[in-house]
Amino acid sequence: MEHLEESLTSVKYRIVIPYRAEPIKGVDCLQCHRAKPGETLGAISLSMDLTHIRSASAKVLSVLTVAFLLALAAVALFMNLFITKISSFINELAQFMKSAGEGSFKYEIKTDPGYEASALKEILSQSFKSLHNTLNSVEEKVRSMIGYGVLKTGNVLSDTSKIVDELLNIYKFKRVIEKDRRKKDVYERIREVLEDYMSLDNFCLYEVNQAKNRMSLVYAIGSKSRCNEVILENAEECRAKRTGTSVDSREFPCICPNFGDNQACKEGRLHYYCIPAYVGGAVGNVVQLIYEPEMEPFINLLIQYIKGYLNEAAPVLEARTYMDMLREQSFRDQLTGLYNRRFLEETIDKLVAQTRRRGTALGILMVDVDYFKEVNDRYGHDVGDRVLREVAHQIQKSVREADMVIRYGGEEFMVLLVDV
Template identity: 55%
Template sequence: MEKRLRLRFFALFTFLFLFFTIVMSLTFRELAISESKKKALDISELVRDTLTSYMVMGVIDRRDEFLSRIRELPGVESVKVIRGESVIKQFGPGRLEERAEDYMEREVLEKGIILDRLKEGIQKVEYKVVIPYKAIPTKGIDCLSCHSAKQGEVLGAISLTMDLTHVRNSVMNIILTVFLIAGLVSILSLYIIKKFLKPYVELIQETSDCMEKALKGDFNCKVETNLQDEGKILAEKLNKTFNYLNLSLQKIEERVTAMIGYGVLKTGDTISDTSKIVDELLRIYKFKRIIEKDKSKQDVYKRLIDVFSEYMSLDKFSFYEVDNQKGKIKVVWTEGSEGWCKEVIYENANECRAKRTGSDVDSRDFPCICPNFIDNETCYTGKLRYYCIPVYVGGQVRNVFQVVYEQEMEEFIQLLIPYLKGYLNESAPVLEARMYMEMLREQSIVDPLTGFYNRRFLEEIANNLTAQIKRRNSALGILAIDIDFFKQVNDTYGHDVGDEVLKEVAKAIKESIRESDIPIRFGGEEFLVLLVDVQPGYSVQVAEKIRKAIENKVINVGVVNLKKTVSIGVSEYPLDSEKLWQCIKFADVALYRAKEEGRNRVVRFSPDMWKSAEY
């Protein structure tokens, strides 16, 4: 900037200097020429008037002496008297030098006007003036008394030639002197201006630099100046403004970071970063508002997965849910592969390093730090890397998020991790609330002793279940199971042993049916098993399988080993009735028939066991 300003001042002074020099030169020239012309005219008129006086006094013969003295005047090169036609006619042509020699002299004699000419050459400057001498009374002298001429007729002319070379040289010397003085003045002025303006130029430059940084969002700038006038006041106000903006934006960033629990990617542009923070805060706020209104944790999971895959553009990741009671892990969602971890973690949650340690797992810390990654070969070669984040819900690791990425994506993923943690942390309280809601609901529909559903659960699902069975045109097997002589166990060994028997019987039932089947503790020592989508006759086979499994099971209750049997009644919906509860009653009727026939057996319901028309 200082260079540009210096060039501008230099150009301005150069222009002014040249303009002043040219104006001065032309002015001096015009003044010199004007004065020379005036001098020439004065001399010409003097010659005319003097010769007129000589004629009146009768001493015209002394004219040559007079003209010689005139020629001796400085700058006079030649002077002569030219005779007009009337004088030639009256007194003769005279001497040769008294005749008109050029067009100027002839034109003056002809028109009676004053003519002059300036002739400038490289070596010489010549000025010639020709003035007419007319037959008119002048200063009381009547020319017509001596000349035979008409009033106003041109009697002759005075031709004067002057050498103005010395005048030009003088003017040039003056101009050169002025030029040198003006040049020195300009240089001195520029120096003084530079010294005077330097601190202001530096102030403007520093202000410009700070404003440039401010445009890029960097307000950590200070304007320095040695000025003690208004410039210092300006610098102080600018510094206060920049400092205020910088501190304000930092406070905004710190408060938002504290609010959302993580920082955003910084670019160095404070305004842009602050805008991103506000945008992220709004996004997080909207995200929390949405998931707080979601009905279940599955809905929250879906929101998170949408954020990871759509907003963050992740194409390789897994999201797991930890069941701390059972010590298992299940996959909530996986992207880019059927699974990024070995199946061993599903059965034993502690095989997951992130879950076991409760801390982040970064494959960069140690080559393939977790042995249960699905493809450790690509991990060792560096083609794939991973980062696992445990999510605490209710003081325990309830979820694990795993992102998998190529080596060239490392920088992007590392910048993205705070965002991932932010969304996971924001969702944790909502997941905890939904988890407690599910636990409460589960406690209301699950028997705590056996882990089977209770009768309330059956009442809730009855209508939907029967509708699905009819829609699929299949059958629902119903097994009513009762432990034989169970009261004797309670009476003999106590209720604690009775509870162990119930748990072992439930375990045997659970192991004998499919995952899709529904075991229910119907009351006391009686169980109900709903076999979903079975073929006719299949229910009896499953019932027999259960009976044998329990018959062959040895129940160790500490003080004694027990063996128990069960009686099972079987019915099928809608084969036996169009009403589910009537089919359950039929299975119960078949159960009591099994008891009557000696226990430890399976009895299929038949219409002859029920005589009433309606249930």
């Protein structure tokens, strides 16, 4: 029989073992005792104090419990830190990718994800930094190539795409005008760029004749508040042509006295911006932009674009100008400066057709210098040349500006009287 007695302060274990008259392992109790087999001869009673064992067990159990709880807390803390780091890293990574999708690669992942993801963080940072530098390099190179940049939006992808598109547009523009035969075709391309592509509705284009120091209005789009006609007779009256620099009416009230509506400019109702375009080392054209004050931010943005297109058009205009000069020289008599017989052969059919279309008449005068051979024989060819030049000058002075004086032969002259 076993019995365990427990209290708050002690633990006792009692056991009673009966001793029976039975032979066990060679010991036969019946030889010494007078008893029947199986009869209880006596009992052994044992009592043990287990208090110290329980205390020791409780201490061990307490230590194990505390150790387990500490280990569990440590694991929980580690997992919490790990999950927090990974969660923060993933959130920053999502923000990083979102920023990259919006074209900004300056966002930095500040969270330390630990050894497990540090390699990924480093690879992403280096890759996007390299991409950012590459896109900026492309933008800078294109800007230096075309001479201007685009409006910065902070989106590197968008800005790079825009400036590459602008490079493509300029390339198309240059490729087209290089195949245009006449200068007026190039001027028409410039008009299309300003009016259709840049949506400008009030501008003028002037051409400068360097030899005669005059200007001519190629076209005027929009209102008539352009420059006075005095600049057409004397190109030096144009401030942009004379100085070779841009003229901005915002710098000083009525900065150019020859603008057509300086009163509106002084009152702040109109502004103008004149851009000189160099052709062959001199100002060959002037583009004048006229705009209202509310258009100022838009015009400020377009100015660099316009200058870029004019710079690309300059070599082509120079080539066409030289071609026109050569063509003009081939139609001019070198001695008198009058048109020659080749000019007559090239233009007579068109001139007759125009006269018929207008329903008017074309008069023809033939002038022959008598005894000219005797002048050459007696006074020499130098004097003869002077006589021809003077005769040509007198004839030119005696007819209208619309009439054409032609040196038809040696001492023969023809005058075409238009619409007589």
